[in-house]
Amino acid sequence: MYYSDDLIEEVRAKNDIVDVISGYVKLQKKGSSYFGLCPFHNEKSPSFSVSRQKQMYYCFGCGAGGNVFTFIMEYENYTFLEALRYLAERAGVELPEQDESEESRKKAGVRSTLLEINKLAAQFYYAQLKDPRGEHALSYLKQRELSDETIRAFGLGYSGKSGKELYRYLKSKGYSDDILFKAGLIAFNEKSGPYDKFWNRVMFPIMDANSKVIGFGGRVMGDGQPKYLNSPETMIFDKSRNLYGLNRARTFRKPYFLLCEGYMDVISLHQAGFGNAVASLGTALTSGHASLIRRYVEEVYLTYDSDEAGTKAALRAAPILKEAGITARVIRMEPYKDPDEFIKNMGAEAFEERIGKARNGFMFGLEVLEKQYDMKTPEGKTEFMREAATRLTEFDEEIERNNYIEAVAGAYHVGYEDLRKLVGRMAVQKGLAKPVVRAKTASGREKENGIVKSQKILLTWLIEEETIFRQIEKYIKPSDFTGELYRTVAQLLYEQYEAGEVNPAKLMNHFTDEEEHREVAGLFHTKIKELSTAAEQEKALKETVMRVKSHSIEEATHNLEPADIQGLQRLMEDKRALQDLEKLHISVN
Known part of the structure; x- marks a missing residue:
């Protein structure tokens, strides 16, 4: 289903991010932002920031961040479309359905009906547990020392002995045999006709990440088989993904x-x-x-x-x-x-x-393996160490492998170098030798990280201060940012400045992937070193701009084709712009 950018922005604009997140996280205003404990990682001091001005959130602890769509996607485990529909309903925005195909509408309708049926079944089973006919099942749970609160919290229930009770109840609600069969709650016997899939069992509702009942597990009362029975796979229940x-x-x-x-x-x-x-x-x-x-x-x-x-x-x-x-x-x-x-x-x-x-x-795993060898004999211990060395070859990264070699050597009282050499020999003998993933040289890594950090800092500055943007837009273009994501973000930001409306939360509507939302949010919340004076800030900003432009020129020079005359002309213009930048005074006031 496709929704227009204008409609997506309408939904976002009508869901104030502070109001939405306040329903999940206790926020306290500090300055122009709101802070609370991050719901995405365990922390004691609040590092989770929500900005009403930017309509964005960002955690300085774990890096989670984005706009109101991102938050609902990440917290509720929704797709972008699910988050959009949820927020549209919250804000009273009607989303058009006419663009959906007949097949997709039918599929969505079946899915919705299956969720309704499962919810009703869970309520029915819970009521049966509290009924006198479910007394022995309730007694079983009490013998397992479960409290009333726990039974209620997990929605535990009971399926009766007759094998027809749930079927009759759901039929009274107007559901067809076909849809009940698709829900996995009803089976069919030629002799007796439709009957309950679960009977005489303590029932465990299975819920998805959003607490919607998608299936059931049932533990038989007595000596029947199988002891545990689960719902079959359905449109809403995939046991390998829940x-x-x-x-x-x-x-x-x-x-x-x-x-x-x-x-x-x-x-x-x-x-x-x-x-x-x-x-x-x-x-x-x-x-x-x-x-x-x-x-x-x-x-x-x-x-x-x-x-x-x-x-x-x-x-x-x-x-x-x-x-x-x-x-x-x-x-x-x-x-x-x-x-x-x-x-x-x-x-x-x-x-x-x-x-x-x-x-x-x-x-x-090695402790379990150890039991297969006579570790009191030299032969047994040698064979064990050979197998341990073979397993150590499975670590691709050299640093990680060496750390485990050190741990194994210490645990089994062998020399680190001796074990490391044995690992190398076993890799060759068993054909398990893999290319070592080596870290980049320190200088290369620092240079790369420095450029990335500079681009993040510059984007954070640009979103914060229009005066800075106006001073450098002549010299720094979106194409000066390396990497497709950074260039796209810069391009969208520049377009917003040209339109006279800088709105980072709206900018994020361009992205629908949760990881992209997190990374883009990070671009607008990069920590900038505290600088005490305006002169220090201006010096740092100018150095950042120069670094970004210089790196852009280096990249362009490296990728320039010898016959690309237009590219050469652009490169010369960029070099002149760099010279002008060196003389430029950038004000942060």
């Missing part, structure tokens, strides 16, 4: 998730105060799960069962998380089977201690 408890964990102020195996583990941990616990939905961890987790945290503590199956699951999960850029640590539950048992017997404080003692995922 996590149980994520809707609550994503707003919990911890920089990591506790990843569990089962629903009860998640619920027990939340009840004990560990609100950052999540679980995969009856399936092994996938790359889709890892990508979802990476949106919220960069570290995961695996709290899988302490049995052999749980250990294998942890060993499988660690490399998947690493591939997604997530650090994995492993919490051991011994002498108990899982977090639920551990919490009941040892309590929250003891679990917190286990978190502090969690093992690095790679080192945990």
